[in-house]
Amino acid sequence: MITETTIDRIIHSRGTAWYDQSIPLAKPSAVPSDQMLHFIRIESLFCLLVGMIHGGILSAQDAGSSSVRPGINKAFLDPDLDVQRWLDTFEVESREIFQSRRSIADAMKLGRGDHVADVGSGTGLFLELISRRVGSDGHVYAVDIAPAFVTRAREVAETRDLRNITPVLGGQANVRLAPKSIDVAFLCDVYHHFEYPTASLQSLHRALRSGGSLIVIDFNRIEGITRQWLLDHVRADKQTFKQEIEAAGFQFVGEESIDGLSENYFLRFLKLDDTDEPTQAES
Numbered sequence: 272m273i274t275e276t277t278i279d280r281i282i283h284s285r286g287t288a289w290y291d292q293s294i295p296l297a298k299p300s301a302v303p304s305d306q307m308l309h310f311i312r313i314e315s316l317f318c319l320l321v322g323m324i325h326g327g328i329l330s331a332q333d334a335g336s337s338s339v340r341p342g343i344n345k346a347f348l349d350p351d352l353d354v355q356r357w358l359d360t361f362e363v364e365s366r367e368i369f370q371s372r373r374s375i376a377d378a379m380k381l382g383r384g385d386h387v388a389d390v391g392s393g394t395g396l397f398l399e400l401i402s403r404r405v406g407s408d409g410h411v412y413a414v415d416i417a418p419a420f421v422t423r424a425r426e427v428a429e430t431r432d433l434r435n436i437t438p439v440l441g442g443q444a445n446v447r448l449a450p451k452s453i454d455v456a457f458l459c460d461v462y463h464h465f466e467y468p469t470a471s472l473q474s475l476h477r478a479l480r481s482g483g484s485l486i487v488i489d490f491n492r493i494e495g496i497t498r499q500w501l502l503d504h505v506r507a508d509k510q511t512f513k514q515e516i517e518a519a520g521f522q523f524v525g526e527e528s529i530d531g532l533s534e535n536y537f538l539r540f541l542k543l544d545d546t547d548e549p550t551q552a553e554s
Contacts, residue, residue, distance in 0.1 A: 338466045340506050344443065347417040347464075354423050358394050368459060368488070369396065371531035375459070376400040378527050378537060379486055384408040385454045388439075388478065390446055391461030393420050395427040401457070402433040412448060414441040444470035448478035459488040460535070462512055463505045472519035476542060485521055485540040487512070488532075501534070509536055516540055 346352070362369055376397060381387065383406040389397055392413040401411050413424035413436055421438045428436040441447050444467040446456075456475050465471045475485060490501050492508040507515075517523055521540035529537050 339468060340463075340466055343464055343466050344416060347415075347420070350418075352417055352419040354394065354419050357420075361394050362396055367531055367534060371529055372396060372400060374529050374531065375488065375537070376404060378529055379404075379455065379457065381405055381409075381455065386410045386412070386452060387455045387457060388412040388414055388446065388448055388453045388475075390414045390441070390456055390458050390475070391416075391464065392424055393417075395420075395424050397457070397459065398424060398427050398436060399431055399433060402428075402435055405435065407435060409435055411436045412439050412453065413437070414439040414446050414448070416441050416443055443467060445474040446471065446478060448474070450477045451480045453478050454480055454483050456483070456485045458486065460490065462487050462489050462516075463507075468515055469519065472516060472521075476520045479542040481542065481544055483542045484524075485516065485542065487516065487538045487540070488535050489538075490534055491536055497534075509538075513538065 360366075364370060368375070379401075381401065381404040383404075385405045386409060387401050387405060389401060389411060392398060392415050395413065398411060398413055402409075405411065411433075413421070413428075415421055415424070415438075418440060421440050424436065424438040427433070428438075439447060456479060462468070479485065489509070489512060490505045491497055492502060492505045494502070497505075513523060516538075517540075520543050522543050524539040524541050527537045527539065529535075
């Protein structure tokens with residue numbers, strides 16, 4: 272049986288170039304043909320391997336912890352995933368995240384040269400917004416567990432001439448980014464999809480540089496207020512998620528108010544190194 276541990280071993284045996292400081296996407300004329308062919312072959316290999324994991328289900332040993340929500344990502348791991356269906360779901364004016372996308376990107380407070388991981392990049396809603404803000408000296412890692420969304424990220428980068436984007440086929444318990452390779456990790460309506468949050472947070476902690484930021488946008492879950500579908504879909508409330516993230520080595524910095532967001536909240540955390548002591552969080 273091919274497991275996620277097997278895939279990670281193959282990744283490390285081949286080196287980290289394909290998913291860390293790898294071949295930035297560009298127009299075909301700007302990239303040597305043999306280099307681009309190598310990238311495509313590697314990406315295709317991992318798409319194939321992930322597709323061979325039955326339903327994306329991992330053993331507790333592989334994930335480093337037991338699943339908190341078995342099957343939460345079943346739809347995204349479908350080899351026949353219809354990207355257009357999700358474009359029609361995620362990138363529509365009726366979704367408050369879509370309406371507020373520019374305000375969210377501004378609130379991230381990105382700097383030129385920052386390296387950012389858009390974890391759960393999905394249809395690529397935020398890729399261009401982040402890419403333009405970090406500039407040519409920065410980099411964006413479009414991380415997703417769905418091979419079809421990884422392909423979508425490549426297409427977004429190519430069609431919009433975004434040369435600082437690298438698609439990354441992430442795992443359900445590991446974002447598969449090299450240690451200390453990013454300044455900011457961005458999760459938008461993604462944390463509640465972490466089937467193995469402890470292991471996933473550990474991999475994010477490793478990937479962040481000292482003083483790096485973790486930004487989490489997720490759904491409010493309040494009995495009597497939140498829609499029933501969200502109550503059934505999202506496993507825990509904001510305070511529970513905040514405590515889980517803090518327990519993984521992050522300091523809560525504060526919550527930001529974003530115009531247009533009512534169903535979602537925006538939390539900012541700071542990576543704590545082993546020698547750091549938590550300080551008073553911002554109000």
